[in-house]
Amino acid sequence: MxxxxxxxxxxxxxxxxxxxxxxxxxxxxxxxxxxxxxxxxxxxxxxxxxxxxxxxxxxxxxxxxxxxxxxxxxxxxxxxxxxxxxxxxxxxxxxxxxxxxxxxxxxxxxxxxxxxxxxxxxxxxxxxxxxxxxxxxxxxxxxxxxxxxxxxxxxxxxxxxxxxxxxxxxxxxxxxxxxxxxxxxxxxxxxxxxxxxxxANFVDYSLILFDSNVKHSLFTSEYNTRRIECGEGLEIIKANYPEITSFRDCKEQHVTSLQAKMTDNVYRRSLYVVKEIQRVIQACEALDKGDILTLGGLMFDTHDGLSKDYEVSCAELDYLVELAKAEENVIGSRLMGGGFGGCTITLVKKGSEEAVKTKFAKLYADKFGIDLKIHDVKVSNGTSLYKN
Incomplete structure (x- = not known):
């Protein structure tokens, strides 16, 4: 192509x-x-x-x-x-x-x-x-x-x-x-x-992007709100734990111990951030070992956090991840990007790609009346000169 x-x-x-x-x-x-x-x-x-x-x-x-x-x-x-x-x-x-x-x-x-x-x-x-x-x-x-x-x-x-x-x-x-x-x-x-x-050797799995084909108008205002809420959470943590300078210094218990001092939204946003920082570290360890099943589980966990704690998902994205969780040939899926629309990134067992695509597209169209866009992607080189 x-x-x-x-x-x-x-x-x-x-x-x-x-x-x-x-x-x-x-x-x-x-x-x-x-x-x-x-x-x-x-x-x-x-x-x-x-x-x-x-x-x-x-x-x-x-x-x-x-x-x-x-x-x-x-x-x-x-x-x-x-x-x-x-x-x-x-x-x-x-x-x-x-x-x-x-x-x-x-x-x-x-x-x-x-x-x-x-x-x-x-x-x-x-x-x-x-x-x-x-x-x-x-x-x-x-x-x-x-x-x-x-x-x-x-x-x-x-x-x-x-x-x-x-x-x-x-x-x-x-x-x-x-x-x-x-x-x-x-x-x-x-x-x-x-x-x-x-x-990034996904061994027996292919990377497929399922594009929800929606973009909800909440994104810009909610993105700015999330940044403010995270800032508030970090200030509360720093006030109570002076040795902490950023979320990367936090453990979950730092956040949970301060739940009473935070609004519910600020608490859940802060907890998501601390958990997600740890998930990236765990994902690197899994990739280095070739443990793609663990990576898939972490992706599902990230989606749950983005949907429930960070609240940047939407019904269409949640449904695509629900389909993925119920599909035996899928080991991981999550929304990718800012949220409120766009794609899920999904690990699908090689050999089953076409069947999974067909199934998801039909179920998605039946539920939302929207055509699902589907993109196969491979990990590639960065910006470069073309030499023919």
């Missing part, structure tokens, strides 16, 4: 600019195996790059103007790369303007170039197409003009570009898009940015 996308993108470039591209960049979306809603709580996350990508084709054009085509949208824009960047009403262009803004802030000087891009990352599925867009665009400019920006800094500048657009994301999406390694997950310490790779 990616070869078709690459051929289509490079052919579009050739047809549009009457010459072949100099640089072709592949920038992946990402999944997160476990560690949800703890990137902003100084926890650990366990993401991986996947084999769904944005393909970019680049070439210098000996001017001060970047000419950029979004093939899938059939839209294009031109921008003077030497001028101060401003937000536009055309939303997708802002992610690229944000990258140019970051380059200017850090004193990098570039010239004009041509760029076209196309994607097979499913939009709206929580696979971080925006991070792939920012990081792939910056990676290509870095290669085109030999700027010498290190991969970790590409991730950080991509995150800053998204902040400039107005989305206060953590570092996980950009980090995993840039730093991903085939058949590895990367455990990221969201406090220090230290990272370690762990085997």
């Amino acid at each position: 990616n070869e078709i996308l690459i051929n289509d993108t490079t052919s579009f470039y050739q047809k549009t600019f009457n010459s072949p591209a100099d640089k072709v960049v592949l920038s992946p979306g990402r999944i997160n195996i476990i560690g949800e809603h703890i990137d902003y709580n100084d926890g650990y996350v366990l993401p991986a790059a996947i084999d769904k990508i944005i393909c970019f084709a680049f070439k210098r054009n000996n001017s001060k103007v970047a000419k950029i085509h979004a093939i899938d949208l059939d839209e294009k824009f031109e921008i003077d790369v030497t001028e101060k960047q401003e937000l536009s009403d055309c939303v997708w262009t802002n992610y690229l303007r944000g990258v140019l803004h970051q380059l200017q802030l850090k004193g990098y000087e570039i010239e004009g170039f041509n760029c076209v891009f196309s994607s097979n990352i499913p939009t709206g599925s929580g696979l971080s197409s925006s991070a792939a867009l920012e990081c792939g665009f910056l990676f290509g400019i870095n290669e085109l003009f030999q700027l010498g920006i290190k991969p970790i800094d590409i991730a950080l500048m991509g995150q800053s570009a998204e902040h400039w657009v107005g989305i206060n994301c953590g570092i996980m999406d950009q980090f995993s898009s840039v730093m991903g390694v085939e058949n590895k997950v990367v455990k990221i310490d969201c406090k220090t940015l230290d990272y370690t790779y762990h085997e």
Whole structure:
């Protein structure tokens, strides 16, 4: 599938600019195996790059103007790369303007170039197409003009570009898009940015994303509320246990001993965060041992916490996980991403994938009257130059 996308993108470039591209960049979306809603709580996350990508084709054009085509949208824009960047009403262009803004802030000087891009990352599925867009665009400019920006800094500048657009994301999406390694997950310490790779050999199981095809409007307001509630919980813990500086220093008993001093919501949010930080550590140990059954159980536990304690699930996601729990050929499933819609990430026994997909799709449609989108994913490399 990616070869078709690459051929289509490079052919579009050739047809549009009457010459072949100099640089072709592949920038992946990402999944997160476990560690949800703890990137902003100084926890650990366990993401991986996947084999769904944005393909970019680049070439210098000996001017001060970047000419950029979004093939899938059939839209294009031109921008003077030497001028101060401003937000536009055309939303997708802002992610690229944000990258140019970051380059200017850090004193990098570039010239004009041509760029076209196309994607097979499913939009709206929580696979971080925006991070792939920012990081792939910056990676290509870095290669085109030999700027010498290190991969970790590409991730950080991509995150800053998204902040400039107005989305206060953590570092996980950009980090995993840039730093991903085939058949590895990367455990990221969201406090220090230290990272370690762990085997992602799921042996007898396939990773399948079941996309609920819904996105409830609660997400933005509730996301902000969760951050506030976690902050309140941590302040109460620190006031009673001065040696604790973040949730990662906590044990469950620290939280449970303070239940009477917290509102019910603050208590349950704090308890979820402490448990989830531990689950990431346990998941890494399980992966290192090839113990995929334990990993699956941890995924189910995470979903229960996200649904009952953190309350960011919804009826559609809960139903998909209920189906997974009742299915003997599934060993783990949970909602992935911010919640209130999007995907579940599910470990399905190899050989039974098509039967499970068919069954889930029918039952889901019968219950909600919504078509289930289904995506097979494999753990893949991070942003890279394509060499044919």
